[in-house]
Amino acid sequence: MTLSRLYFIISFILFAASISGHKLYTPTLSLQRKNFLQDPERAVSASVSNDFETFFFNQTLDHFNYRPESYTTFRQRYLINSKYWGSANSSAPIFVYLGAEAPIDGDLIGIGFLTDNAAQFEALLVYIEHRYYGESIPLGMSFEEALKDANVRGYFSSAQTLADYAAIILHVKQNLKARDSPVIVVGGSYGGMLASWFRLKYPHVTLGALASSAPILYFDDITPQDAYYWVVTKDFKEASETCYQAIVDSWSEIDRVAQEPKGTANLSKMFKTCKPLKSGDELKDYLMSLYAGAAQYDDPARNPVTVICNGIDGANATENGVLGKIFAGVVAYHVNSPCYVNPPTNVSETDLGWGWQSCSEMVMPIGITNNSMFPSYPFVLSSFIDECNSSYGVVPRPHWVTTYYGGHDIELILLRFGSNIIFSNGLRDPYSSGGVLKNISDSIIAVYTEKGSHCLDIHAQKQTDPDWLVMQRKTEIEIIKGWLTTYYADLLAFKQ
Amino acid sequence: MTLSRLYFIISFILFAASISGHKLYTPTLSLQRKNFLQDPERAVSASVSNDFETFFFNQTLDHFNYRPESYTTFRQRYLINSKYWGSANSSAPIFVYLGAEAPIDGDLIGIGFLTDNAAQFEALLVYIEHRYYGESIPLGMSFEEALKDANVRGYFSSAQTLADYAAIILHVKQNLKARDSPVIVVGGSYGGMLASWFRLKYPHVTLGALASSAPILYFDDITPQDAYYWVVTKDFKEASETCYQAIVDSWSEIDRVAQEPKGTANLSKMFKTCKPLKSGDELKDYLMSLYAGAAQYDDPARNPVTVICNGIDGANATENGVLGKIFAGVVAYHVNSPCYVNPPTNVSETDLGWGWQSCSEMVMPIGITNNSMFPSYPFVLSSFIDECNSSYGVVPRPHWVTTYYGGHDIELILLRFGSNIIFSNGLRDPYSSGGVLKNISDSIIAVYTEKGSHCLDIHAQKQTDPDWLVMQRKTEIEIIKGWLTTYYADLLAFKQ
Numbered sequence: 008m009t010l011s012r013l014y015f016i017i018s019f020i021l022f023a024a025s026i027s028g029h030k031l032y033t034p035t036l037s038l039q040r041k042n043f044l045q046d047p048e049r050a051v052s053a054s055v056s057n058d059f060e061t062f063f064f065n066q067t068l069d070h071f072n073y074r075p076e077s078y079t080t081f082r083q084r085y086l087i088n089s090k091y092w093g094s095a096n097s098s099a100p101i102f103v104y105l106g107a108e109a110p111i112d113g114d115l116i117g118i119g120f121l122t123d124n125a126a127q128f129e130a131l132l133v134y135i136e137h138r139y140y141g142e143s144i145p146l147g148m149s150f151e152e153a154l155k156d157a158n159v160r161g162y163f164s165s166a167q168t169l170a171d172y173a174a175i176i177l178h179v180k181q182n183l184k185a186r187d188s189p190v191i192v193v194g195g196s197y198g199g200m201l202a203s204w205f206r207l208k209y210p211h212v213t214l215g216a217l218a219s220s221a222p223i224l225y226f227d228d229i230t231p232q233d234a235y236y237w238v239v240t241k242d243f244k245e246a247s248e249t250c251y252q253a254i255v256d257s258w259s260e261i262d263r264v265a266q267e268p269k270g271t272a273n274l275s276k277m278f279k280t281c282k283p284l285k286s287g288d289e290l291k292d293y294l295m296s297l298y299a300g301a302a303q304y305d306d307p308a309r310n311p312v313t314v315i316c317n318g319i320d321g322a323n324a325t326e327n328g329v330l331g332k333i334f335a336g337v338v339a340y341h342v343n344s345p346c347y348v349n350p351p352t353n354v355s356e357t358d359l360g361w362g363w364q365s366c367s368e369m370v371m372p373i374g375i376t377n378n379s380m381f382p383s384y385p386f387v388l389s390s391f392i393d394e395c396n397s398s399y400g401v402v403p404r405p406h407w408v409t410t411y412y413g414g415h416d417i418e419l420i421l422l423r424f425g426s427n428i429i430f431s432n433g434l435r436d437p438y439s440s441g442g443v444l445k446n447i448s449d450s451i452i453a454v455y456t457e458k459g460s461h462c463l464d465i466h467a468q469k470q471t472d473p474d475w476l477v478m479q480r481k482t483e484i485e486i487i488k489g490w491l492t493t494y495y496a497d498l499l500a501f502k503q
Numbered sequence: 504m505t506l507s508r509l510y511f512i513i514s515f516i517l518f519a520a521s522i523s524g525h526k527l528y529t530p531t532l533s534l535q536r537k538n539f540l541q542d543p544e545r546a547v548s549a550s551v552s553n554d555f556e557t558f559f560f561n562q563t564l565d566h567f568n569y570r571p572e573s574y575t576t577f578r579q580r581y582l583i584n585s586k587y588w589g590s591a592n593s594s595a596p597i598f599v600y601l602g603a604e605a606p607i608d609g610d611l612i613g614i615g616f617l618t619d620n621a622a623q624f625e626a627l628l629v630y631i632e633h634r635y636y637g638e639s640i641p642l643g644m645s646f647e648e649a650l651k652d653a654n655v656r657g658y659f660s661s662a663q664t665l666a667d668y669a670a671i672i673l674h675v676k677q678n679l680k681a682r683d684s685p686v687i688v689v690g691g692s693y694g695g696m697l698a699s700w701f702r703l704k705y706p707h708v709t710l711g712a713l714a715s716s717a718p719i720l721y722f723d724d725i726t727p728q729d730a731y732y733w734v735v736t737k738d739f740k741e742a743s744e745t746c747y748q749a750i751v752d753s754w755s756e757i758d759r760v761a762q763e764p765k766g767t768a769n770l771s772k773m774f775k776t777c778k779p780l781k782s783g784d785e786l787k788d789y790l791m792s793l794y795a796g797a798a799q800y801d802d803p804a805r806n807p808v809t810v811i812c813n814g815i816d817g818a819n820a821t822e823n824g825v826l827g828k829i830f831a832g833v834v835a836y837h838v839n840s841p842c843y844v845n846p847p848t849n850v851s852e853t854d855l856g857w858g859w860q861s862c863s864e865m866v867m868p869i870g871i872t873n874n875s876m877f878p879s880y881p882f883v884l885s886s887f888i889d890e891c892n893s894s895y896g897v898v899p900r901p902h903w904v905t906t907y908y909g910g911h912d913i914e915l916i917l918l919r920f921g922s923n924i925i926f927s928n929g930l931r932d933p934y935s936s937g938g939v940l941k942n943i944s945d946s947i948i949a950v951y952t953e954k955g956s957h958c959l960d961i962h963a964q965k966q967t968d969p970d971w972l973v974m975q976r977k978t979e980i981e982i983i984k985g986w987l988t989t990y991y992a993d994l995l996a997f998k999q
Binding site for chain 2: 067069070071072073074075076077078157158160161162163164166167170173174177186207208209210211212367368400401402404406407409410411412413414415416417418419420421422423424425426427450493497498501
């Protein structure tokens, strides 16, 4: 497996819009989608989307320059649910979900945190789609056309996106004459990073941010590159020591079989692949994404890590050796699948979009060195840059995120600067290793759960949610209530 | 006088690089330059510039996009004085002067605040030139060429400029291995706005900002448009009620004479103009800029407002009526001038550059409605936009500054967000009307003087400085010392 393959597996598959669990790339996430659709509670909540009205904002293509082309505008989609809103007169709050690397549609239901809490806050809900995704693509182009054009995709950046959000939020507030209504932004994963950065860059537009599973410290040299896979390994080891050991042993066994005459064909047969494997690496890629995805989305309702390990541990080892065990893990995860490993898939907007974003500015140096159950694949920046350059004709800017948003010495920097950010995490999520896990100040707070995974807290609540998840959300709500109470007191004092 | 003429008079002449007093547009500022050069104390301090070493940084043209053209780089000039620096080992501080709308050269001596205080802080001094000025012009072009090309001048924006500063400061710190050295940024006027915005946008790059005479609230609808000229009027009225009244009476008299046969020629003769006047408006333009400039730069060593009023009040009114008085004010100001009103001048980089900046994003709605000694010239946004559009082919973005940097409800917003900004002002400076004049929090502080004018505090200290100016600087130094003390204590705690 080449470096970039490892990187893109992680970037595309794991980081991708897992949040709402519906725009997915690999079997890992497809399973989530299946579960998602079959979930009767979710099916009921689908009616929620009827409460949203769709709008389009005439957005500036390029906020930061004044070239003639900068003034081009495009239609950016946002949706409003005013069912629960108090009113502008009472300065009732506005909850804004900041769209991430996918069309916004699925998030209306998937990101239930806002809707679940709208009534008690009398909050207006606004969901804004990220530029270049869904129906928010510049220049009347299709997503593919926009991504193919080097000039057009060049405006697809996080700073432009935050400025989009500021413009739309100010527009909505002006339209509603809701100048004093406080805004709380919510985002998850990449969107969580955007939420925390938005509070830091636009404090005059938002009072506070809930940044769920936002690995804002997984840039530059802040977090060790192997932290992500170290957490995946820990999750599996905690689930089962023998499962972990089988996975450790499997990689060299795949290599060994692949090198035999007809080895790749034998592996294809052994894993009942949907198409013949091209190499042993293809199988290894798949398995790495399976394990990483299971760890990242280790939802307490399904516990995919445990499911896989139960499969592995329950297999009859004498029959097919360690690969038989591994295959049993695959089957346990993909119940009732007609074939495995490489089913037909479509390349999603998230795949393509995040591919570009990670090759331009979102350079997260995730690699595997040691301390893991995986083969070694160090992240080598120079190789990464070369590959991005050959794909896109431009080189990534690996230091831009830390230059523009910061990250180094964050505790020292934000101890006496900024306020009102919740960094929420679940420690089973490998991305939590790049998250903020310590309180930085009185109001820049880390709220994490030992058993949680990626972005659980901002998903819609369910009857079956474990107590620790219920408690995490409750803590977040109490913190936000505190921000609002303080704000209204300040507002009153200023109006007098 | 058209709207734009009023606007540009203010923008170019007054806002312009008054700070270092050497790149000037009108007689008002030429006089300052003359005084500047003749000042023996300043002449001595000219040796200061020998302590600076010049560097060029390979700067990114477009930080916010990833178009192929965005990756173009240009040489940006900065200068370092390390004579006083403690060392990286002792985490000695770094004072950075953020260049504004002029070449940086004159600021090395002119902005003496940094050099004057370097020894006691053991500070490294860095002066960075603003993109598109001086020797920091993209694409190997001359200033005029860059400003003429709609694509090239399109990258001439404040957000790009702040990102330039971040990149250079991080580069300097890395080179010196001075990661823990705290950075204090200093700027005046437009540069003061940049300094305060830089602390708000890049808290991870600078610990604090001294923003001298920064009218960050003179945007959008925050400050009444006639605030600037109201202060000019107040300054003159305080100096002399009869002087004020003569100025009030003069405008209609100029109009009356101009409408007579040979009226313009008579005005030219009466005011000993260097070239024949084209109209009465030309004279009015000049006088408005004279009075506004005198108020803005009402330096206690020269007191130009008093000088002019003494001229006006001392004239023999019976001889030439009110215009004779006005001319006596002009002569009192421009001692020993062979002619007046319209001497030959060169259009400076500041004139051209600020012309573009104010027509793209720095839209400061300064007008004259009432409450002033001037004729009425309301600022009409739609006319302003039309004029900019016809000059540059693009329309200004009058709401961008408040969208990106904020400004509305600043006391409410920054009460619990951000820290370590000094907003210094002198209340005789008409731009103080758009400045921050109240403490916002424990560490976002307003330090102003009743008698001060534009950017006095960051000029080099002089033996003749009045006590209130000495005290203002001392207060600023004490505040900065407080930031540093807190920072070093925090740093120690984090390193343990």
